[in-house]
Amino acid sequence: MQGYAFQIALLYEAVLRDARIVEVPVEFVERTRGDSKPGFSDIVEFLQSALWMRFRSSA
Secondary structure: OOHHHHHHHHHHHHOOOOOOOOOOOOOOOOOEEEEEEEOHEEEEEEEHHHHHHHHHHHH
């Protein structure tokens, strides 16, 4: 697992282990250099991981 998919996997595993989940606000600032946009393959991997976890948990 690469890219952004680890975030949803981490949250999923935390929920499975009855972890206490809280929201922590993060303030983003505009980038002055570079590009951090996810590519198409990152988006596909994220969606595949989310769907796999969703259907795995209902089995």
